[in-house]
Amino acid sequence: MLSSWTDDDEVPKGEYKFVYPAYFGNRIQQAEDNPATNAGVYLGRRLFYEARLSANNSLSCGSCHMQEKAFTDGQKLSRGVDGTFSDRNAMALVNLLWARKLFWDGRSASLEGQASVPMINPHEMGQSLSASAKKLQETSYYPQLFKQVYGDEQVTGKRIVMALAQFERTLISANSRYDRYLESVENVENVKNIENSKRIDKIKSIERVNNGDNVDKIIKNANLSAEEMRGMLLFNTAPDPEKGIRGANCAHCHGGPKNYLELFHNNGLDLRSKDAGIALLTGQKTDHGRFKVPTLRNIELTAPYMHDGRFNTLEEVIEHYSEHMEQPESLSAFLQHESNIKGGTSLKLRSNEKKELIAFLKTLTDSTFIADPRFSNPFLTAKTSTK
Amino acid sequence: MRKYLFIALIGLFQMAVSPDAASAQALTEPGVKITGEVTAAQTIHAADLKQFKQVTVIRKDRDGKDHTYSGVKLFDLLLKAGVTLGKDLRGENLTKFALIEASDGYQVIFTLAELDSEFTDRAIILADRVDNQLLPVADGPFRIIVQDEKKPARCIKQVTAIKIAFAK
Numbered sequence: 001m002l003s004s005w006t007d008d009d010e011v012p013k014g015e016y017k018f019v020y021p022a023y024f025g026n027r028i029q030q031a032e033d034n035p036a037t038n039a040g041v042y043l044g045r046r047l048f049y050e051a052r053l054s055a056n057n058s059l060s061c062g063s064c065h066m067q068e069k070a071f072t073d074g075q076k077l078s079r080g081v082d083g084t085f086s087d088r089n090a091m092a093l094v095n096l097l098w099a100r101k102l103f104w105d106g107r108s109a110s111l112e113g114q115a116s117v118p119m120i121n122p123h124e125m126g127q128s129l130s131a132s133a134k135k136l137q138e139t140s141y142y143p144q145l146f147k148q149v150y151g152d153e154q155v156t157g158k159r160i161v162m163a164l165a166q167f168e169r170t171l172i173s174a175n176s177r178y179d180r181y182l183e184s185v186e187n188v189e190n191v192k193n194i195e196n197s198k199r200i201d202k203i204k205s206i207e208r209v210n211n212g213d214n215v216d217k218i219i220k221n222a223n224l225s226a227e228e229m230r231g232m233l234l235f236n237t238a239p240d241p242e243k244g245i246r247g248a249n250c251a252h253c254h255g256g257p258k259n260y261l262e263l264f265h266n267n268g269l270d271l272r273s274k275d276a277g278i279a280l281l282t283g284q285k286t287d288h289g290r291f292k293v294p295t296l297r298n299i300e301l302t303a304p305y306m307h308d309g310r311f312n313t314l315e316e317v318i319e320h321y322s323e324h325m326e327q328p329e330s331l332s333a334f335l336q337h338e339s340n341i342k343g344g345t346s347l348k349l350r351s352n353e354k355k356e357l358i359a360f361l362k363t364l365t366d367s368t369f370i371a372d373p374r375f376s377n378p379f380l381t382a383k384t385s386t387k
Numbered sequence: 388m389r390k391y392l393f394i395a396l397i398g399l400f401q402m403a404v405s406p407d408a409a410s411a412q413a414l415t416e417p418g419v420k421i422t423g424e425v426t427a428a429q430t431i432h433a434a435d436l437k438q439f440k441q442v443t444v445i446r447k448d449r450d451g452k453d454h455t456y457s458g459v460k461l462f463d464l465l466l467k468a469g470v471t472l473g474k475d476l477r478g479e480n481l482t483k484f485a486l487i488e489a490s491d492g493y494q495v496i497f498t499l500a501e502l503d504s505e506f507t508d509r510a511i512i513l514a515d516r517v518d519n520q521l522l523p524v525a526d527g528p529f530r531i532i533v534q535d536e537k538k539p540a541r542c543i544k545q546v547t548a549i550k551i552a553f554a555k
Contacts, residue, residue, distance in 0.1 A: 101492065263492045283415035286524055286545070287490060332491070333525035333544065 011148045012038035016166070018097060021174050023182055023257040028097045028169075031112050036166040039149045044167025046145070047160055049377040052135045053119055055081045055126035061118065061164070062377055064090045068370050070298035071171065076309030080123040087275065089309035092302045094295055094369075095258055097169045104291045104307045105278045106264060111165035116157065129157025136160070173297050173369040181224050181363070182257055224363060231360025234353055239340045248321070248347055248357055252334045253293045259364060260295035265332035267293075268325035268346075269306060277307070279330075288330045300365045314358050322349040417528050419513065423551035424483060426469025433528055436515055439463045444510050444534045446542075456532040458514035461485070461502050461549075470551050472503050482554045487531060490545040495531075497541070499551075510534045513546065 016036035018028070030036065047053065049062045064078045064086075065071035071093035077085040088104050096102075096111060108114040118124040119132060136142040136155045143153035150159055224232065236255065237247030253263055264278050266289040273289030281287075291307045305311040311320065325335065325346035340348045349357070369375070418430040439459035448454055466472050471480040476499055484496045500506045514532045515522060522530055522544075529546040536542070 106492070261492075265491055282490070282547075284417055284490065285414055286417075290491070329524065331525075336525065 011042050011145065014038050016041050016170065018170070018172065020097075020172050021179065021183070021257075024095075024098070024174060025257075029100055029110070030097075030169065031110055031162075031165070034112060034162045034165060036169055037149065040163050040166040041170055043145050043149050044163035044165070045375070046378055047164050048167050049379055050136075052139075053125055053127065053132045053160070059125050064118075064124075065093050067372075067375050067377075068301075070094055070173070070301040070366075070370060072302040074303070076304050078124075080121070081126040082123055084123045086123060088307045089304065092295065092298060093168060093171050094173045094297050095260060096171060098258060098260070098262075100262060101292070105281060106262075106292055107281055111168050112161050115161040115164040115168075119161075129160065132160060133157050171369075171375060173366040175368045176297070176366040177224065177363040179366075225359070227356050227359045228363050229360075230353075231356035231358070232363075234349075234357055235360055239338060239347065241340055241342045241344075246340055246353065248349060248353070249334070249338055250296075250321075250357070253332070254296045258295065259297050261293065263293045264290045265293055265334065266290045266328060266330045267321075268327065268331050268335055269310070269320070271326045271328050273328070275307060286330050289328060290330060290332075296361060297364050298366055298369065300362045301370065314361055315354070318349070318354045318357055322347045322354060417547070419529050419546055420548045421464070421468045421551075422548070423486075424470065424553065425465075425551055427467070429468055431464060431513075433515060436513070439467075442510055442512050444512055444514070444532050446532060446534060446536075447539075448542075449539060454517050455519070456512065456514040456530075457516045457519075458512045458529075458532070460504065461497075461511050461513055461531070462504050464513060465499075465502065465549070465551070470499065472499060473505055476500065476503050476505070479553070483551055484554060486550045486552060487543050487546055488548040488550070489543050490547045493543060495541045495543050 014037065016038050018036070034040075047061075048065075049060050051057045051060045051063075053060060059081055064073045064075075066073055073090045076089065077087070078090045079085055091104065099111075100109065102108040102111065102114045103117075108117065116129055120126075120128055133155045136146075137153075142155055146155050146159060147153045149163060234246065234248040234250075236249075236251045237245065238249040238252070239245060239247035253261065253265055253267075255261065264287075266273070266277070270289060276288050277290045279285070279287035279290065299305075299314065303312055303314075305314075305317050311317050323346055325331075327336075327345055337343075337345070339346060416432055418432045420428075420430045422428045436459050440463060441457060442460055443455055443457045445453050445455050462472060465485070470485075471483065481498075481500060483499045485499065485502060486494060486496050488494050497511060501509075502511055511531065511533050514530050515528055517523075517526075522528060526544040530544045531542055531546055533541050
């Protein structure tokens with residue numbers, strides 16, 4: 001018989017340990033009834049790439065959230081099972097362990113609650129949770145896997161979303177050149193001077209979070225170029241033309257070590273946004289056209305940009321903030337009169353400054369994240385059939 | 388009445404909003420929701436502030452100039468919502484805090500003792516006016532003003548919610 005499931009030992013056991021840098025902080029979000037386990041994450045990864053969760057077995061989460069694009073799809077809007085396009089641009093799935101409000105308008109409060117939305121939406125995967133559960137129950141692969149995670153072979157919608165959420169929480173990106181910078185060159189160099197017995201441990205631990213690179217290589221990579229450093233300074237500085245201070249002040253909304261502050265703002269894309277954003281939920285005029293400020297981690301890989309995917313390149317994004325900002329009534333206070341020229345209504349950066357900013361943004365790219373085998377499609381390499 | 392109907396509707400459809408509804412967008416009156424460890428959860432609207440004692444606080448804003456903010460003490464608002472302040476602010480209640488949230492998701496906290504007039508004379512108010520004008524749109528309609536605090540970071544703008552909770 002062609003049964004696929006033979007090797008019990010393949011599924012790892014025990015509690016899943018999240019590994020992330022201390023500067024990310026511990027305000028992590030896990031549902032109390034759904035702590036991550038190694039087996040749950042193993043199942044969640046398979047479900048994430050499982051096309052049976054869609055009406056015509058054609059789409060999985062991974063179709064719109066592709067690893068090589070930091071879990072975006074490279075499309076302005078995404079095509080669902082019924083051939084229609086989504087209303088908004090597919091978001092990057094990065095460092096969701098810290099996210100409290102999901103979607104462009106923050107309308108979902110947990111990954112468990114979020115996961116069923118694309119599954120049942122007729123314009124996305126288009127299949128009820130119970131239909132999905134039934135399909136998986138009929139395979140010989142999944143019931144045994146569910147048993148290893150939940151204790152019995154029952155496949156339910158709730159168990160599907162729980163495992164998906166567990167896997168999504170593991171999508172941590174903290175290995176960019178900017179991270180090397182944050183850990184700071186000195187920090188790494190200092191270990192060369194500490195006492196021998198402790199030194200080995202320290203070096204090992206640094207190498208471990210750096211995916212096994214050796215310390216010398218890490219130090220070399222930690223250095224940002226002069227152009228990138230100037231870009232970082234602009235990113236973090238508020239412009240003040242009266243005092244002759246040049247700046248782009250991106251950090252006000254995109255700052256902090258995770259480049260994600262979970263804020264919702266109108267960044268002046270339109271005088272009157274076609275999509276009302278969070279105003280649809282709050283009914284407040286001042287919330288019109290306000291959207292989640294997305295993470296800038298891996299931003300080089302996640303074009304096109306903005307909630308409607310209107311910009312194809314980072315150059316176009318910078319042109320927006322520098323030259324073309326509209327002044328809607330609900331424009332964020334952080335962007336009002338924020339300019340390098342007196343009385344300006346957009347940043348008015350010089351062309352070298354635009355290049356510097358982009359150079360800095362590219363230091364946020366984590367090439368190990370998009371190649372990490374723990375996050376890849378297991379069915380492309382799997383020896384076992386899932387029939 | 389419309390307002391409540393609208394809120395009920397968003398509750399129902401929250402998971403399935405479509406931006407197409409943008410044109411049909413109804414408007415609700417802005418308010419500050421007080422929830423958590425309270426005996427009387429409520430939403431405060433502009434008109435409700437009138438029933439409390441009016442207080443003014445003068446402090447500098449980011450422009451470096453002094454401004455006169457007026458509104459009501461958070462202490463008075465929270466007492467009315469049944470928060471353990473005054474004679475009840477002792478024992479484990481001293482581990483409670485107020486989490487203030489703004490419409491853009493920004494959050495700050497104050498411990499209850501910081502807000503209690505029996506602990507401190509420093510006023511922390513929910514302001515609705517500055518220099519006798521309604522607050523500008525990007526700051527209001529409600530803003531926390533902390534008397535004498537050196538940095539303005541906790542003078543949180545566009546306040547929408549106050550949640551009282553125990554430190555775990």
